[in-house]
Amino acid sequence: MPRLVRGGLIQASVGEETSAPLDHLKKLLIDKHVALIEEAARRGVQVLCLQELFYGPYFPAEQNPRWYAMVERVPEGPTVSLMQALARKHRLVMIVPVYEEDMTGVYYNTAAVIDADGAYLGKYRKNHLPHCAPGFWEKFYFRPGNLGYPVFRTRVGTIGVYICYDRHSPEGARALGLAGAEIVFNPSATVAGLSEYLWELEQPAHAVANGYFVGAINRVGHEKPWDIGEFYGKSYFCDPCGRRIAQASRDRDEVVVADPTDRSPRPSWPRSSRRRPRTCRLTTLSPPRPGCPC
Secondary structure, eight states: OOOOOOEEEEEOOOOSOTTSOHHHHHHHHHHHHHHHHHHHHHTTOSEEEOOTTTTSOOGGGSOOGGGGGGOBOTTTSHHHHHHHHHHHHHTOEEEEEEEEEEETTEEEEEEEEEOTTSOEEEEEEOOOOOEETTTEEGGGTOOOOOSOOOEEEETTEEEEEOOGGGGGOHHHHHHHHHTTOSEEEEEEOOBTTTSHHHHTTHHHHHHHHHTOEEEEEEOEEOOTTTOOSOEEOOOEEEOTTSOEEEEOOSSSOEEEEEOHHHHOOOOSSOOGGGOOOOOHHHHOSSOOOTTOOO
16 A cells, blocks of 8 residues: 655745844744644645745845844754744654854755654755856855755655755756655745746656655745845645646745645656666767776
8 A cells, every 4th residue: 555645835925025134034934934834734744845945035136144144053043943843743744944054154055854753854955056147146155065965764754855956957866866765855946037947847857757756845926125036936746757746826825735645656667776877888979088987
C-alpha cells in the first residue's frame, strides 16, 4: 500500500511598505505566517514549506546594509525556535527559510528543517546566488552555500531542499534524487517576465528526471518601494510524472494542500536503476583530455 503524505505550501504577500521599522515588519510577517500554519494544521498537513526569506520582503532588490539586521542564528535564533514549537504542537514537519548568521559578517540564505516532534534536523544553504539587474543582488547579502545537497529523514519520509535560483542548475536536483529524496521543496521569490515560463517547466522536469515529488513556492504581490516586478504566486506540487496535482492562485495569500502519494503514482519504468556512471568517454565524442582518469 502507498504511504499517504499530505503536503502543504504557504505563499504570502508583504502587504506593507518596506520602510517600516524592521522589528515591526518582521513581527507582522511572522504573525501572518503563524495564522497560515494554523490553517495548514487544521487541514491535516503533515509536511509544510514556507517561502524564501518568509519573514521579510525580498530585500536583495537593493544593496543596503540595513537588511543585515534581519539575520538570525540557526537553529538558536528566535524564528526557528518558534517554528520548532509550532511543529511540535501540530506534529508538522516544517521547512523554514531564514536569513542565517553563521558568525559575525558571514551570512547565508538558509532553510532549517524541523521534524514533527519539533526536533531540528539540519539546514540547507542556497548554493547558487543571482547577482544581476534589475533587483537581484544576493551576493551583497549571502555567501554561496557550503553544505552540499543534504537530504533529511523525517517522520513523513526523506525530503530535500533547494532554494529559488538553485532550480536553474540540474546538478543539485540530481544529487537530491540520488541521495533518496522523495519530496523536494523549492522556496522561491521570482517575478513575472523574468521566470514565469520556466516556473512551469523546470521543477516538473526535475521531478521527472529524478523520480520524486516537488513542492514549489513563490510569494505574491508587488513589494514597494522597489517594485522589481510581480511576484506571481502559482505555488504548486507536481508528481514524478511532471503533472501538477495542486496549484495556488497568482495573487492571494494561500495554503496549497495536496496528497501526492495518494493521487499520483510514480512512473512504471525504473530510470535510476538504469543510470550509467558519468565518464568522459560516455559524455563526449572528443578524445580524452590529458590527465583524464578515464
